[in-house]
Amino acid sequence: MRPDGDPEPDDYGLPRIDVVVPDDARELEREVVAYRREERQRRRRARTRRLLRPFTRFGVAVPIIAGALLVALLSGALMTAFGPRPVSRPSTSMITPHPTAPIGQIGGTLPDGEVTVVSGQRRRQRLQALRPGVLAVVPPSCACGKLVDELSTRTKESRVGFWLMFDRRGDSTSREASLKKLRTLQGAVHGGPVNLVEDDQGYMAGTYVKPGGKPAAVLVGPDGLVSDIVDDPQPGKELTEKVRKLQWPAVPATRNGS
Numbered sequence: 001m002r003p004d005g006d007p008e009p010d011d012y013g014l015p016r017i018d019v020v021v022p023d024d025a026r027e028l029e030r031e032v033v034a035y036r037r038e039e040r041q042r043r044r045r046a047r048t049r050r051l052l053r054p055f056t057r058f059g060v061a062v063p064i065i066a067g068a069l070l071v072a073l074l075s076g077a078l079m080t081a082f083g084p085r086p087v088s089r090p091s092t093s094m095i096t097p098h099p100t101a102p103i104g105q106i107g108g109t110l111p112d113g114e115v116t117v118v119s120g121q122r123r124r125q126r127l128q129a130l131r132p133g134v135l136a137v138v139p140p141s142c143a144c145g146k147l148v149d150e151l152s153t154r155t156k157e158s159r160v161g162f163w164l165m166f167d168r169r170g171d172s173t174s175r176e177a178s179l180k181k182l183r184t185l186q187g188a189v190h191g192g193p194v195n196l197v198e199d200d201q202g203y204m205a206g207t208y209v210k211p212g213g214k215p216a217a218v219l220v221g222p223d224g225l226v227s228d229i230v231d232d233p234q235p236g237k238e239l240t241e242k243v244r245k246l247q248w249p250a251v252p253a254t255r256n257g258s
Contacts, residue, residue, distance in 0.1 A: 099225060104207040106226050110135070110218070113203040115165070118179065119186075119195040127203055132222040132246045133161030135197075136233075137204045138215040140166050140173060140181055145188045147215060150235035154243040156192025165197040167205035167213070175200075221246055 022028065101107035110127040117125050134155055138144050148164060155162040164186070166178055173181075179198065186194045199205065209216045214232040219242055221227045228242050 098223070104226075106229060108226055109224055110220060110226065111203040111207050113201055115203065116198040116200070117163075117195060118182075118198055119193075128224055130161065130163050130197075131220045131224045133163065133220060134243060134246070135163045135165070135204060135218045135220065136215060137165055137167050137199075137209050137218070138185075139213045140168065140171050140178055141213075142215060144215055145185060147233060147235060148185055148194065149189045149191045150239065151191075151217065151233075151243070152189045152194050153191025154240050155246075158244050158247050160243070160246045161195060162192065163195045163197045165199045165204060167202070167209050168199075169202050169205055219243065219246055 099108045103109055103111055110130070113127050114124050115127055115130075117123055134151055136148065136151055138148070152162050164182065166182060168178060171178070175198070179196070182196045186196060204218065208218050208229055210231055217230040217233040217239075218226060219228040219230070227246065230239065230242065233239055
């Protein structure tokens with residue numbers, strides 16, 4: 001019906017709707033309750049969308065990353081709490097030698113003297129501080145490049161030191177010329193590092209080198225005790241095994257030829 005009371009329908013093109021207006025407003029209570037319920041649901045959905053907006057922007061990547069970080073933190077905490085405790089090994093300077101033989105023999109310490117280490121920064125050092133490792137004494141005229149290369153390789157594999165020095169007893173060569181020969185011998189080595197040593201007093205040669213001018217290799221363990229003395233050492237499996245034992249305190253062996 002038009003507002004002016006004309007019973008003809010409006011010309012707005014709207015569909016005809018039968019509207020029933022109840023006499024008592026309480027009859028609309030169920031519709032009001034349903035409307036309010038729908039409004040609460042709509043507000044909850046809107047609130048949830050606002051909370052999840054930062055996560056939904058990047059899809060499922062953020063929850064996965066957050067879960068991975070949480071697992072990593074928990075794993076680290078559990079490993080720290082229940083994992084094995086690292087056992088610290090005493091440093092070389094902390095190991096006190098307990099000789100079972102006199103100086104210069106297997107089971108004893110190196111001679112109590114000082115030498116000059118010329119590799120790197122030139123410095124004076126006590127012989128007994130050169131450990132663990134191999135101290136090789138060779139004559140200036142020896143053609144022992146293969147032996148030196150073998151010892152440098154094996155000491156590198158066993159993670160011990162290697163010190164090389166000349167037996168200058170009876171040698172008229174000057175110190176500079178002798179050192180030049182040592183450096184030439186060092187330059188031909190490709191297996192591992194070689195520490196050059198000047199033993200002007202002949203502590204090592206006088207103690208360990210037998211008459212005849214052959215090389216000698218003195219093997220010293222972490223405890224500073226001589227584990228073996230090899231006269232005229234030759235590259236091979238036997239020498240390799242002896243050097244490998246220097247990683248741990250070795251049982252004194254019997255000197256070759258004695």
